[in-house]
Amino acid sequence: DTEVTQTPKHLVMGMTNKKSLKCEQHMGHRAMYWYKQKAKKPPELMFVYSYEKLSINESVPSRFSPECPNSSLLNLHLHALQPEDSALYLCASSQAPWPSDEQFFGPGTRLTVL
Amino acid sequence: RKEVEQDPGPFNVPEGATVAFNCTYSNSASQSFFWYRQDCRKEPKLLMSVYSSGNEDGRFTAQLNRASQYISLLIRDSKLSDSATYLCVPRDRGGKLIFGQGTELSVKP
Numbered sequence: 244d245t246e247v248t249q250t251p252k253h254l255v256m257g258m259t260n261k262k263s264l265k266c267e268q269h270m271g272h273r274a275m276y277w278y279k280q281k282a283k284k285p286p287e288l289m290f291v292y293s294y295e296k297l298s299i300n301e302s303v304p305s306r307f308s309p310e311c312p313n314s315s316l317l318n319l320h321l322h323a324l325q326p327e328d329s330a331l332y333l334c335a336s337s338q339a340p341w342p343s344d345e346q347f348f349g350p351g352t353r354l355t356v357l
Numbered sequence: 358r359k360e361v362e363q364d365p366g367p368f369n370v371p372e373g374a375t376v377a378f379n380c381t382y383s384n385s386a387s388q389s390f391f392w393y394r395q396d397c398r399k400e401p402k403l404l405m406s407v408y409s410s411g412n413e414d415g416r417f418t419a420q421l422n423r424a425s426q427y428i429s430l431l432i433r434d435s436k437l438s439d440s441a442t443y444l445c446v447p448r449d450r451g452g453k454l455i456f457g458q459g460t461e462l463s464v465k466p
Contacts, residue, residue, distance in 0.1 A: 284458075285457065285458055288453055299453065331398075337452075341452060343448075344452070345391065345403050346454060348401050349400060
């Protein structure tokens with residue numbers, strides 16, 4: 244079962260709010276990813292966790308804070324976001340972070356920052 | 358130069374048509390290659406990996422030419438349900454997916 248789940252599906256938040264996005268997979272994958280996708284654009288990589296350790300941070304502002312509590316879960320904590328951060332946030336996972344491994348995406352959280 | 362360049366699209370084709378998408382990538386060290394499809398307001402879904410020898414999955418055929426740094430996707434007998442944006446995605450040595458801008462396909466009855 245190649246399934247990655249994400250909650251919530253939609254999120255509206257103010258610029259002073261703190262919220263978290265959650266991602267879960269039960270495929271035994273050891274690499275998990277956060278992407279941001281704006282309308283009509285391809286996904287942009289934000290973070291990579293490999294064996295529960297942060298291995299790539301694509302110069303993402305500190306108002307986005309990732310967390311990997313265990314091998315199945317990935318969170319993205321949001322604080323003091325800006326309206327331009329409104330986007331679709333996608334989580335993905337792969338068996339390991341090797342180039343040949345296929346990445347499977349969750350359905351995403353559509354975030355609106357007011 | 359963009360890391361991944363795809364046909365700008367959109368492609369509007371009738372049902373049953375054969376359609377080909379082209380893609381070039383700039384990083385010669387790219388290790389593996391994928392085609393994803395993305396429906397409007399949905400997540401990208403893996404369509405197929407692309408192997409050096411070329412590979413086929415039903416109506417879909419993918420080709421890779423490493424020397425030319427070129428990837429293609431051929432869809433035969435297109436269906437209405439094939440309407441989506443097709444993303445060409447090399448992956449670099451570090452495991453990072455490099456997404457192209459995508460080519461939109463619209464299959465009409």
